[in-house]
Amino acid sequence: MPGQRRSTLTAWEYLHADLQRGGGQQTREFVRDPEGNVGAFKEFGTNASRMADLVADKRVFGLSISTTYSPTYTTRFEQFFSGGAEFQLNGGSTSRTSFQGTLPEAWIDPNPATHAVDTDAARDGIPAANLGEKTAHELLGHVWAAEVAGLKPGTAEHKRATIQAENEVRRTDPTRGQKTRHHD
Ligand SMILES: [Zn+2]
Numbered sequence: 001m002p003g004q005r006r007s008t009l010t011a012w013e014y015l016h017a018d019l020q021r022g023g024g025q026q027t028r029e030f031v032r033d034p035e036g037n038v039g040a041f042k043e044f045g046t047n048a049s050r051m052a053d054l055v056a057d058k059r060v061f062g063l064s065i066s067t068t069y070s071p072t073y074t075t076r077f078e079q080f081f082s083g084g085a086e087f088q089l090n091g092g093s094t095s096r097t098s099f100q101g102t103l104p105e106a107w108i109d110p111n112p113a114t115h116a117v118d119t120d121a122a123r124d125g126i127p128a129a130n131l132g133e134k135t136a137h138e139l140l141g142h143v144w145a146a147e148v149a150g151l152k153p154g155t156a157e158h159k160r161a162t163i164q165a166e167n168e169v170r171r172t173d174p175t176r177g178q179k180t181r182h183h184d
Contacts, residue, residue: 047168050140053148061143062105063135069107071096078102092117093134097146097153104147106138119183120163126170126177133169133176141165 054061070086073079078101089109096102110131115122118129129137141162145151151158159182170176 045168047136047140047165050144050148050165054139054144057148059104059147061139061147062103063139064105064107065110066107067109067111069094071100071102072105073102074098075101090117091128093129093138095138095142097143099146099153104143106135106143108134108138120179120181121177123183124177124180126179127175129166130176133166136169137162137166 066089068086068088070084071082073082089107091109091111091113093106093108093113095104095106097104108131112130113121113128113134115128121128141164142153142158144165145158145161146153149157149161151161163179163182167178170178
C-alpha cells in the first residue's frame with residue numbers, strides 16, 4: 001500500500017513532537033490523529049496500531065521522560081519494601097508492567113544512550129537507541145506486549161514484540177540499522 005509508510009511516520013511525528021515539548025504526559029493525552037480519532041491509527045503500521053490499543057484502553061499507561069525511574073507497586077507488601085526507591089537510567093530506558101506487581105509505566109531518559117547501556121545495539125553494531133526508539137521499545141514493546149497482548153515479560157514472544165516496535169522506528173532512517181534480538 002503506497003500511503004502506509006507515510007502514515008506510520010505521521011503517527012510517530014505526533015508522539016515525537018509531544019516528547020520534545022516536554023513529554024511526561026499520559027499516553028492517552030497525545031495519541032490522536034488530526035481529527036482526534038484514535039481508531040484511525042489502527043490502519044497504519046504496527047506501532048500506530050499498538051498506540052491505538054493503549055489509547056483505547058480504559059487503563060492508564062504511564063510514560064515519563066526522566067533521568068530516573070521509580071516504579072509504583074500495587075501491593076502493600078511491595079510498597080513497604082520497595083516503594084519510593086529511585087534508580088538512574090544512565091541514558092537508557094526501562095519499563096514495568098502488572099506482571100512485576102507495578103502500575104504499567106515506561107521511563108525514557110532524554111539523554112543519549114551509549115553502547116554500555118544499550119548492549120543489544122552494541123552487539124549488532126548499530127547506534128544506541130535514540131528517544132523515539134527507546135520510547136517504542138518500552139511503551140509499544142514491553143508495556144503493550146504485557147498489558148494488551150498478555151505476553152509475559154522474558155518470553156520469546158514478548159521480547160520479539162519489543163524488538164519489532166523499536167525496529168519499526170529505526171526503519172524510518174536507514175542509518176539507524178536494525179536489532180536482531182532482545183538480550184536475555
Ligand atoms: Zn527491553
